[in-house]
Amino acid sequence: MALSVCLLLLVWAFKSEAERSFASADGGFDAVLGPRGSKLQIVLNALYHLDESPGLLKRSDYEQIKGHPAVAAAYPIAVGDNYQGIRLVGTVPEYLSDHKYRADEGFELSGDGRVFASDKLEAVVGGMAAKRLGLTVGDTFHPYHGLQYEPSARHEELYTVVGVLELTGTPADRVIWIPVTGIQNMEGHAAAAADSVSAVLVKFHPGARTAGFQLNMLYNRQGDRLTLAWPASQSVLRLFEKLSWFDLALRAIAVLVALIAAAGVMATLYNAMSERRRDIALWRALGARRRVVFGIATMESLGISVAGLVGGVALYLVFGYFAAEFVREQAGVSLGLLAPNAAFWAVPVGVLTIGFLAGLAPAFKAYSVDVTKDLL
Amino acid sequence: MLEEMALLKIVNLEKSYVNADGGRQLILSVPQFSLEAGGQMAIKGPSGCGKTTFLHLISGIVKPTSGSISVGDVRVDELGEAARDRFRALNIGYVFQSFHLMRDFSALENVELGMSFGAKVDRALAKSLLERVGLGDRIDYRASQLSVGQQQRVAVARALANRPKLVLADEPTGSLDERASDLVVSLLQELCRENGAALLLVSHEREIVDRFEQKVDFGKLNTALAVEGGVES
Numbered sequence: 300m301a302l303s304v305c306l307l308l309l310v311w312a313f314k315s316e317a318e319r320s321f322a323s324a325d326g327g328f329d330a331v332l333g334p335r336g337s338k339l340q341i342v343l344n345a346l347y348h349l350d351e352s353p354g355l356l357k358r359s360d361y362e363q364i365k366g367h368p369a370v371a372a373a374y375p376i377a378v379g380d381n382y383q384g385i386r387l388v389g390t391v392p393e394y395l396s397d398h399k400y401r402a403d404e405g406f407e408l409s410g411d412g413r414v415f416a417s418d419k420l421e422a423v424v425g426g427m428a429a430k431r432l433g434l435t436v437g438d439t440f441h442p443y444h445g446l447q448y449e450p451s452a453r454h455e456e457l458y459t460v461v462g463v464l465e466l467t468g469t470p471a472d473r474v475i476w477i478p479v480t481g482i483q484n485m486e487g488h489a490a491a492a493a494d495s496v497s498a499v500l501v502k503f504h505p506g507a508r509t510a511g512f513q514l515n516m517l518y519n520r521q522g523d524r525l526t527l528a529w530p531a532s533q534s535v536l537r538l539f540e541k542l543s544w545f546d547l548a549l550r551a552i553a554v555l556v557a558l559i560a561a562a563g564v565m566a567t568l569y570n571a572m573s574e575r576r577r578d579i580a581l582w583r584a585l586g587a588r589r590r591v592v593f594g595i596a597t598m599e600s601l602g603i604s605v606a607g608l609v610g611g612v613a614l615y616l617v618f619g620y621f622a623a624e625f626v627r628e629q630a631g632v633s634l635g636l637l638a639p640n641a642a643f644w645a646v647p648v649g650v651l652t653i654g655f656l657a658g659l660a661p662a663f664k665a666y667s668v669d670v671t672k673d674l675l
Numbered sequence: 676m677l678e679e680m681a682l683l684k685i686v687n688l689e690k691s692y693v694n695a696d697g698g699r700q701l702i703l704s705v706p707q708f709s710l711e712a713g714g715q716m717a718i719k720g721p722s723g724c725g726k727t728t729f730l731h732l733i734s735g736i737v738k739p740t741s742g743s744i745s746v747g748d749v750r751v752d753e754l755g756e757a758a759r760d761r762f763r764a765l766n767i768g769y770v771f772q773s774f775h776l777m778r779d780f781s782a783l784e785n786v787e788l789g790m791s792f793g794a795k796v797d798r799a800l801a802k803s804l805l806e807r808v809g810l811g812d813r814i815d816y817r818a819s820q821l822s823v824g825q826q827q828r829v830a831v832a833r834a835l836a837n838r839p840k841l842v843l844a845d846e847p848t849g850s851l852d853e854r855a856s857d858l859v860v861s862l863l864q865e866l867c868r869e870n871g872a873a874l875l876l877v878s879h880e881r882e883i884v885d886r887f888e889q890k891v892d893f894g895k896l897n898t899a900l901a902v903e904g905g906v907e908s
Contacts, residue, residue: 581775584736585833586764586792588757670736671728674775 300564300604303556304611304650305618310549312642313619313634318539320632321347322532326469327400330511330529332356332364332373332499332518338528339538345376345498346531347470347630348386351446352378355495356525369503369510372398375496377482382440384448385428386474389482389496392417398502400469412436412462415478422458423476426466427631434460442477444487455486470631501527557650561657564603568661572596579665580673589666596662597655604654608647681709681745682840682873683733688742689899690728703728704899705742708891712840715864715874717884720893724900726877729893730843733875734767735759746841764792768834768872770863772846774826776818782829783814789833797836804832808862824855831859835866842867844876848883860886 326346333341334354343350358375365373377389392414395406408414408423415421424434434440438460444452458477466472483493503510511529518527528534572579579592616636623634637643685708691701703725710716720726731737733744735751738759744751746766754762763769768789776785786801805814808828810821818826827847834842844863848856860876860883867874876887884890894900 577775578777581777582788582792583760584734584763584769584771584775585789586760586762586767588760588792590757591792671731674771 300557300560300607300650300654301610301614303553303560304608304646305614306553306556307550307646307649308611308615308642309618309622310546310553311646312615312638312640313622313636314539314546315640315642316634316636316638317626317632318536319638320634321535321539321630323401325530325532326471326500327398327402327502328500328531329503330501330514330527331531332360332501332525332527333497335524335526338526338534341498341526341528342531342534344378345500347535347632348378348388348474349470349630352497355492355497356499358494358496360525361496361499364499364501364514367510367514369507369513370501371504371507372502374398374500375479376498376500377479377492377496378446379482379488379492379497380442380444380454380485381446381448382442382475383432385432386446387422387442387477387482388474389477389479391479394500395423395464395476400467400471404467406467406471407465408462409465410436410463415461415476417478417480419478420456420458420481421461421477423462423464424460425472425474425476425631426464427472427627428475429460429463434463436460436463442485444485456481468631468633473628473631557653560607561604561653564600564654565657565660568596568600568603568658569664572661572664575665576668576673579668580670583668583670584674592668593662593666596665597658600658600661601651601654604651604657607654608650611646611650680711682712682714682747683708683710683875684743684745685709685733686743688732688744689740690725690732690737691740701899703732703897705729705896706898708896710841710873710875710889713868713871713873714889715867715887716876716889716891717887718875718877718891718893718896719879719881719884720877720897721879724893725897726893727845729897730769730845730875730877733841734769734843735763760792765794765837766840768837768839768842770827770830770834770842770844770847772849774818774823774830774850776826776829776833778819779817781815781817782810782821782825782832785818785829786833786836789836793837801832801836804835804866805829807866808832823850824852824858827851827855827859828862831862831866835870835872838870839872841873841875844874846878847876848878848880853882856880856883 331341331345334356336353340350340353344352361375364370374390374394380387395414399405415423439457441457442454443449444454514527515529518525582592619636623636627633685705688705689701690703691699694700718726732739739752749762751759777788782805783801786804787796790796802814805811808831810825810828848859851859863874878884
């Protein structure tokens with residue numbers, strides 16, 4: 300029973316929370332412009348700092364969308380290097396100083412840090428990345444080529460940490476931010492990279508309601524060189540939708556486990572009731588009414604269900620904690636294990652209902668005990 | 676005069692069952708019977724003469740086919756099953772031949788079980804009853820850890836736990852040796868006297884029956900078996 304509760308909560312509550320958290324972790328952007336290709340890959344790479352970059356777009360493409368009247372802000376993203384496996388992301392200083400990643404929440408630097416200068420070998424380290432690497436303001440490091448750490452692929456440039464971001468609960472926590480020109484001009488990079496970016500993060504003017512449609516038409520329908528992922532979070536939600544069959548299968552398994560557990564409880568209690576007929580007859584002889592012994596038998600089943608429920612929630616918290624930590628490490632997205640969700644009332648109600656129903660057959664057996672025959 | 680003071684009054688009581696062939700078989704017929712409040716009476720008779728059924732009828736476990744059973748002002752025969760259960764919990768104490776204790780319960784819990792279906796659980800009273808039956812140092816022992824004599828003393832304490840008006844004892848010494856039997860019957864008589872409860876004891880053992888001033892031969896009382904019946908005093 301506890302296992303089925305745990306499984307149900309994980310596949311229902313945890314998954315819902317993952318969907319919600321990923322959808323809300325769009326970093327405050329409305330769209331992402333990338334090279335022609337998968338919207339999901341563009342979003343995963345530019346917003347969540349996962350996956351490979353699908354290609355490059357020209358600096359002029361960035362300048363063009365930045366100058367569009369409906370666009371309030373556009374920030375270039377360039378990737379291709381790492382430090383000890385932590386991704387280096389090139390952007391402009393304004394991204395860290397001006398942008399709000401949530402309503403009224405901008406990036407904050409801990410201590411006496413500051414944002415990097417756009418023309419210097421300086422870095423701002425995300426909160427999680429700093430903790431993992433042990434980097435603080437004043438430390439220096441050499442970037443390594445590629446997104447995977449390869450000791451022999453060290454670049455000669457020496458970067459100095461000038462700031463550490465306070466934790467934001469977004470993917471920005473798990474990367475190292477450097478000037479976009481740093482990535483573009485890194486020693487050993489192809490010459491074409493100097494005039495290219497990986498993606499552009501786009502924020503529309505609040506009043507520009509048709510901006511998404513306009514730009515979608517411009518880039519996705521009329522153009523064939525670039526892809527606009529809009530709305531930004533929808534691409535990730537579509538991924539969850541594509542996995543919905545898996546979700547359904549897991550829920551079906553969890554319900555099946557719950558039903559099997561309930562059948563086990565019923566069989567155990569029913570058999571136990573046969574052995575306890577004398578005890579029940581005694582209660583009846585001492586004045587227990589039929590409905591009292593019926594209630595006691597039902598409460599036993601409910602009690603087992605409650606114990607299963609408590610155990611299941613405990614298991615969910617344990618497994619969920621490790622799963623949430625894993626997601627936070629891998630994607631930088633914070634998940635609230637106890638965030639409001641229908642699963643937190645539906646699962647207890649379902650489990651208690653199943654427990655109650657499982658107790659009915661044993662309860663009727665107790666109800667039908669005949670004192671004169673069973674109290675011998 | 677005696678009948679006017681009776682706690683238990685039975686008139687034309689009959690119990691019959693339907694046979695396998697569909698006919699009715701009369702197994703118990705008691706034209707008249709009474710027991711005064713606080714009185715103590717023994718019923719003797721061989722096995723199978725209907726003594727246990729008689730106690731089941733008085734306690735409301737079984738509903739009579741006809742006739743009346745009054746305990747105090749209550750017509751037990753007119754009550755529905757749930758009301759008879761409630762009445763039994765509040766007014767009748769029962770001692771069984773094979774004790775019928777909950778084996779995994781302690782002595783104290785067994786006595787409290789007798790209270791739990793009645794008015795309320797009174798732990799202090801339960802303890803004092805166990806002390807009164809000589810088990811004050813065994814209250815936390817499980818029933819399975821007690822000797823048969825001790826178990827029956829727990830059963831006696833349980834029967835008195837709800838301060839009943841009437842205690843019914845069905846062959847309470849049937850599983851005990853002579854010494855333990857003496858002790859249990861003495862305790863039953865003393866405790867009922869101390870608590871103002873009437874005692875109706877069923878036994879097939881002459882030595883036990885002879886300890887009561889009021890005795891009745893159930894073979895004669897139950898006219899379904901014999902023609903005549905009556906109370907000896």
